[in-house]
Amino acid sequence: MRKLLLLLFFCPVSSPVKHTLKFFFTGSTGISDFPQFVGAAEVDHMQLASCDSNKKIKPKQDWVKKIIRSDRQQLDWYKEECFVIQPNFFKATIDHLMKRFNQSGGVHILQRMSGCEWDDETNEVNGFMQFGYDGEDFIAFDVQNLAWIAMKPQGVTTKLRWDADKAGIRHYENYLTQICPEWLKKYLDYGRSSLLRTDLPSVSLLQKTSSSPVSCHATGFYPNSAVMFWRKDGEELYEDVNHGENLPNHDGSFQMSVDLNISSVPPEDWGGYECVFQLSGKKNKIFTRLDKDPIRTNSEGLSYTTNPATVVIAVVVVAVVVAVVGFIF
Template identity: 40%
Template sequence: MFRHVVLLLLGAHLVSAGTHSLRYFYTGVSGVNDFPEYTSVGLVDDQQFTYFDSNTKRTVPKTEWIRQNEGADYWDRNTQKGIGNHQTFKNNIQTLKERFNQTTGVHTFQLIYGCDWDDQTGETNGFRKDGYDGEDFLILDLKEMRYISSVQEGFLSAQKLNNDKGLIEINRNYFNTECIDSLKKYLEFGKSSLQKTVSPQVSVLKKSSSSPVKCHATGFYPKDVTISWMKNDQEHHEDVEVGQPLPNEDGTFQKTSTLKVTPEELKKNEFICVVEHQGKTFREILKDDSLPIIIIVGVVLALILLAVIGVVVFKVYQKKKGFRPVNASDDGSNSSARTDPQA
């Protein structure tokens, strides 16, 4: 459930092998002062490359590789899409407030769509999900090419969208062709940046004798990293909690693993944090005489931005089922924005 990411033949120029992704996140908000009513962000392989909000009313580049390779028409076209989405999202929130019998409070309407491509197998996937107030609302089933709602308030929206044969055909073309073509194009544009590898800085941290032990890896790219623990040179899995990768402001990532250990265990044993990233292994030892550490302050600005744009929007996002934004009907009764997908 939701909680408050032209065909080019790349050949030898392809960025690092594996699965690549193109993501768009749209978020509409009501009831919050001094905050954009609508934001959208685009990401390629988890790197943000476009941004729009309803205050600035402009789609802008967030990387040099997209700035250098797309001209004024591209930015004007996506700016107009953002302006249109802003009004549509306002209408959708108002409609859903009526359906859910709400009159006041903060409310959000959120959408995520995009595609994945494995450059080794050629396998592709598309997905589209949207939600209201942090809960599932609509999902596009790409196999059946139909919209599904998990809540009664969304049944009418799903019915309207499924009866729109033109929209269904647009979705089919977008996810089968256009999204993947755009992803390959952006991978070519950003190959020098997207294929970079930055190793993590690893620290083993303990605030006090009674606090949990934290292994903190930061500053690494790409975001896939494994953190594990060893106790006296043996693998240790008890009382271990591993967090999710979080973004840093510079485009790298951070991740933390927490180990609960008593002072008595720490005196008698040696604990080692093992971090594996891009074929390299990093080991840090924690002993009872380790110095107290300063509490790590997360990259607050980056996390707030992701909360705003809906990057950390959907738990169901991990299931990777289809998406493509949709439009409100003229009478405002359709509660899902039908907008042209952003390529």
């Protein structure tokens, strides 16, 4: 039996990486048995902590607990933001928007994503803040020009009112360009064993049936920034190729796949095709040659995964993060 050709090039090099710290806040009305306000924080797609209007802060990583114990300022900030400032702000804003849109009742949701991105090589910092209302983009903060941008006509009134609040604009500028990057660097330092690690994946060829596309599936890699593609005779393919999503695993690693339609590829030409995986900014590559023998199929009684222990999609990622990211992306 021919074996799957798997070549690893171990030539590690240092490369610039952009790290992000994001805060997700969601206020709602009309939803029974659900907190009116919930929040979550994440660094590089790893959830740090969550909180809600029931006055509970839940660290998700051991090193986050260490930060909270050693830095009273951060604990006080989270308590004030999660239990006082943001719940009151979100409730007042939802009430205001419901009146403006002539909404007398029902379920309404206001969401905010804010944070910063830091390039560890150039030291460049980019802050961002965006609001969504009832599942649609509503208004965003332009950090460069220190002004709000209405993302739909109904947001113009809010833009004019918030633009006039000069103290609020200065506060957001300081928060996004000074406080956020400082905290991001602190988190990276405390959590470097998990946040700054590099894990290469296991790669498998999967196929549902003999006539289905062949899926090149990589799982267990970290960080989540990676590229994977099919190529023929050294040239990347764009036709008959379908790229899947980059999805989280339950253990904090990630998985992704890229499908190749082989309906028009005769078996004797398979040897010229290979799947390439590479973590962004790294030189390490994994080449997986298209070969019939190693392909795993449903007909073999196998699930459409490589390793059930690591491939299971992390559906237990906090629901608030999923809901918030939905309206933005």
